[in-house]
Amino acid sequence: MPDYDPAKPDPDxxxxxxxxxxxxxxxxxxxxxxxxxQAAAQDRDEMPDIGNTERPWPPMRMGSxx
Amino acid sequence: xSGDLNWLTATEIGAAYAARRxxxxxxxxxxxxxxxxxxxxxxxxxxxxTEGALAxxxxxxxxxxxxxxxxxxxxxxxxxxxxxDVAGQPTTCHSKILLDNVARNDAKVIGxxxxxxxxxxxxxxxxxxxxxxxxxxxxxxxxRHPWNTAYHPGGSSSGSGAALAAGFVPLSLGTDAGxxxxxxxxxxxVVGLKPxxxxxxxxxxxxxxxxxxxxxxxxxSVNDIALMLDALAGGDAAGTDRxxxxxxxxxxxxxxxxxxxxxxxxxxxxxxxxxxPEVGTALDEVARVLExxxxxVTDVRLPRLQELAAVQRVILLAETWAVHxxxxxxxxxxxxxxxxxxxxxxxxxxxxxxxxxxxCRRQMIDAVEDVFRDVDVLLTASGMDAPFxxxxxxxLARTYPRQGRSPFNLTGHPALAMMSGLSKSGLPxxxxxxxxxxxxxxxxxxxxxxxxxxxxxxYQPRMNEQAASGASTAERQHLHATxxx
Numbered sequence: 001m002p003d004y005d006p007a008k009p010d011p012d013x014x015x016x017x018x019x020x021x022x023x024x025x026x027x028x029x030x031x032x033x034x035x036x037x038q039a040a041a042q043d044r045d046e047m048p049d050i051g052n053t054e055r056p057w058p059p060m061r062m063g064s065x066x
Numbered sequence: 067x068s069g070d071l072n073w074l075t076a077t078e079i080g081a082a083y084a085a086r087r088x089x090x091x092x093x094x095x096x097x098x099x100x101x102x103x104x105x106x107x108x109x110x111x112x113x114x115x116t117e118g119a120l121a122x123x124x125x126x127x128x129x130x131x132x133x134x135x136x137x138x139x140x141x142x143x144x145x146x147x148x149x150x151d152v153a154g155q156p157t158t159c160h161s162k163i164l165l166d167n168v169a170r171n172d173a174k175v176i177g178x179x180x181x182x183x184x185x186x187x188x189x190x191x192x193x194x195x196x197x198x199x200x201x202x203x204x205x206x207x208x209x210r211h212p213w214n215t216a217y218h219p220g221g222s223s224s225g226s227g228a229a230l231a232a233g234f235v236p237l238s239l240g241t242d243a244g245x246x247x248x249x250x251x252x253x254x255x256v257v258g259l260k261p262x263x264x265x266x267x268x269x270x271x272x273x274x275x276x277x278x279x280x281x282x283x284x285x286x287s288v289n290d291i292a293l294m295l296d297a298l299a300g301g302d303a304a305g306t307d308r309x310x311x312x313x314x315x316x317x318x319x320x321x322x323x324x325x326x327x328x329x330x331x332x333x334x335x336x337x338x339x340x341x342x343p344e345v346g347t348a349l350d351e352v353a354r355v356l357e358x359x360x361x362x363v364t365d366v367r368l369p370r371l372q373e374l375a376a377v378q379r380v381i382l383l384a385e386t387w388a389v390h391x392x393x394x395x396x397x398x399x400x401x402x403x404x405x406x407x408x409x410x411x412x413x414x415x416x417x418x419x420x421x422x423x424x425x426c427r428r429q430m431i432d433a434v435e436d437v438f439r440d441v442d443v444l445l446t447a448s449g450m451d452a453p454f455x456x457x458x459x460x461x462l463a464r465t466y467p468r469q470g471r472s473p474f475n476l477t478g479h480p481a482l483a484m485m486s487g488l489s490k491s492g493l494p495x496x497x498x499x500x501x502x503x504x505x506x507x508x509x510x511x512x513x514x515x516x517x518x519x520x521x522x523x524x525y526q527p528r529m530n531e532q533a534a535s536g537a538s539t540a541e542r543q544h545l546h547a548t549x550x551x
Contacts, residue, residue, distance in 0.1 A: 013414070020413035021395035029398055029406060036410035040383065044415065046376035048369075050425045058277075058427045 013037045071096040072233035073526055076142045076290040079236060083130050083141055090123040090130065090141035094185060097143055101187070101234045107215055109207040110229035112148050112160065114188040119143065122185040129183070138293045140183030144237035145229050148189035149196055150281065151270035152176055159272050161194045162205050162400045163393055173270025175239065175281050178300035187235055191225030196246055196274045197386070198405030199466075200224075200456055210456055211254065213493055213527040218456040220253030220449075222246035226284050227254035231527060237294050238284040243274035244382060245448075245471030247282050248483030252496025253453045255485040255525060257513070258284040259291050260471075262504045263478030266298050275385040278378065278475040287523050288514040291482070292316030295506060315506045323515035324360030326508075328353070329441035331368055334470040338371035341450040341468075348487035348495045349447060355519045356445075356512070366437045366444070369430050374473035377430065380415060380423040381476070387412025431477045443512040444500035446470045452489035470498060480506050482513050485522040494522075 017026050017033050026033050071093055074082070082088035098116055105111050126141035135141075146152065149159045151169035158164045172180065180186070191209040193199050199221065200208040209224035211217040212232035219228040223240030227250025230238050240247040242260040251258025260280045271281050283294035292315040330353055335341035341349075353363045368374070387394075390409045398406060437444070450468035454461035474481040479500050486497035497516075501509025517523055 016414050021391070022398070022410070022413055024396070025394065025398040025406070025410065029403075032398075032403065032407050032410060035407050037414045039407075040411035040414035040419075043376050043379045043383065043411070044419050046372055047380060047419075047423060047426055048373045048377075050422065050429070052429070055428055058424060058431060 010037075070233075072100050073286075074236060075287045076139060076236045076285065076293055077287065079142050080138045080140070084135070086131065090126040090185065091120065093141070094119050094123040094143055094187070097187060097234060100232075104232055105234070107210070108212050108228050108232050108234075109191055109209045110212075110225040110232055110234055111145065111188045112158065112191050112206050112225065113155065115155070115186060119185055119187050126183055126185060136181075136183040137297070139179070139237075139297050141185060142183070142237060143185045143187050143235050144179060144239060144294075145187050145190045145226060145235045146176065146239040147192050147223050147226050147241055149192060149241055149272040150176060150239060152186060152189065155189065157272060158189075158205070159195045160192045160204060160206060161402075161405070163397065165205060169270070171270060174267035174300075175298050176270065178298055179239070179294075181300065182297035184237070184297065190223070190229055190238060193222035193224060193246075194402050194405040195272070195390070195409070196222040196241055196243065197408045198402050199462055201402050201404055203402040208456075211453060211493065213255070214491075216455055216457070217453045217491075217493060218253065218462065220250035220453065223250050223258070223284065227251055227256060227258070230254060230256040230284060230286055233526065236286060237290060239298075240282060240284050241271060241274070242280045242282060242475065243278040244378060244475050245469055247280070247284060248448055248471045248481060248496075248498060249469065251284055252448045252483040252485065252498075253494060255494035255522065256284060256286050257288055257291050257482065257484045257517075257523070258282065259295060259482045259506070259510075260474065260480065261295060261506060262480045263475075265480075265504065265506070273385075273389050275382040277385065278382055280475065288484070288510055288517050289316060289319055291513075292319060292510050315510055318507050318511035319514040321511055321515075322359055322518075323356045323512060326356070326361040326443060326512055326515070327441040328356055328361045328363045328512065329366035329437055329444045330363055331444055331446040331470070332365050333367060334371045335447035335450055339450050339468055341447055342452060344452065344487070344489055345447060345450060345495055349445070349497060352486050352497045352516060353445060355516060359515050359519055361512070361515070363445070364441070366441060368437060368473070369433050371470060371473065373426070374430055374476060375467065377423045377426040378472040378476040380419055381427065383409075383412040384415045384420040384423070385412075387415070427476055430473070434477045434479060438502050442502070442508050446498045446500060448483040448496040448498035452491065452495060453493045474500055479503055480509050482509055484513060484517065485525075487522075
């Protein structure tokens with residue numbers, strides 16, 4: 001995720017923020033928008049790759065997955 | 067009844083009522099007096115319902131003394147985190163957003179506690195929407211650590227933990243989507259249980275994250291946790307996989323640790339993350355204490371902590387965005403800065419990210435279930451650090467993610483945190499025990515065995531003219547040496 005300069009917003013971050021309806025936040029809290037985008041990117045990157053997707057879903061009830 | 071009523075456990079209160087050595091009205095009055103004296107410094111309670119509590123106490127007194135006691139919690143006071151509905155009272159979630167949000171009905175768990183005869187004293191402080199943190203933008207004061215008000219009590223059920231450690235109530239009700247019961251329980255030197263996902267009903271509990279949310283008991287003893295859990299479940303446990311034998315949660319509390327197989331998830335704190343050395347030392351001592359009591363302790367491996375935590379966060383953020391989207395778009399300035407920053411990342415995650423996380427979750431649940439083929443209970447770090455100063459925003463940001471609690475919101479297994487020692491600064495360190503799904507009885511058995519062997523629960527802060535500063539450093543160091551020696 002490239003650095004987000006509030007004075008010159010990253011176009012991808014800005015597009016996502018506006019698509020999400022965050023116009024007011026972009027206007028009033030640009031640093032928070034930047035921090036949020038970076039946090040989301042970091043968490044996405046830290047998730048492991050998925051090998052086996054044969055059983056992709058969590059159980060609907062604890063302990064009943066298999 | 068003579069003596070200090072503030073530190074009685076629910077179990078002791080029930081016994082005193084049965085022997086007519088104590089009345090519910092006297093107890094409620096004593097606790098409200100204590101809250102009024104100390105809450106301005108501690109900030110554990112947002113709102114006290116004095117009139118309602120005394121009315122309930124008078125009714126409990128009539129019933130109990132007429133021989134119609136409903137059960138072990140009849141006449142026992144409790145407090146509730148202010149993201150749980152109480153009919154006729156605001157559920158503010160400690161946020162400007164919901165200051166006028168008066169609940170029409172009791173949350174299901176509140177109804178269950180009332181049916182058991184427990185008496186609600188009031189609503190307790192939390193991190194805004196169970197997300198933010200202490201800051202001056204909040205509409206009410208934030209909770210502080212009763213042992214030393216310069217320190218953070220943990221969160222997000224911060225008032226619930228602080229109220230127990232301050233002797234305000236014997237029982238608190240908290241919520242936990244990523245550790246929010248267990249963090250303040252451990253920080254405040256009390257006991258907190260996140261039950262198995264699905265065991266307790268969430269109706270009337272303001273959501274953080276639909277598939278990670280839990281509501282659960284907090285108390286000053288493991289036995290009280292068991293009593294409160296059974297009351298909270300009410301009749302709902304009958305519809306779950308819980309304990310096919312129909313046992314009470316506290317059925318095995320007296321059995322000790324002999325023969326229990328404990329899996330020590332050491333890599334959480336000495337490989338994946340590096341805990342503060344005094345936290346690691348205390349965890350090693352927990353293992354030794356349980357071994358001396360007859361448990362068989364072996365090291366086990368789960369998926370890497372950072373991966374478990376990242377998957378939990380992606381699910382948490384995606385789901386919480388669904389809860390807060392409208393307000394974040396329309397009223398972003400009514401959130402505090404910490405909450406706004408923590409809730410908004412969900413806007414930047416995609417459906418694909420959420421599904422990827424759910425796929426990871428499936429595999430991580432399987433990994434934990436595999437380990438439970440060979441052990442009965444897991445022993446892990448709860449927090450990687452001792453409690454930190456409440457004015458240290460950088461400390462909060464650095465240490466808050468350094469924890470081993472959120473993986474078990476992801477997998478749904480029951481998890482309990484309790485005190486494991488004292489830090490150099492004289493504040494509680496904590497340990498986490500994790501059980502099989504719907505096997506709270508065995509989880510509580512392990513915790514009770516450890517509690518009995520160490521008796522950390524007997525340690526209480528002093529809150530007289532010292533303004534809740536706790537016992538002296540020398541006293542704590544002596545206690546620390548005694549307990550671990």
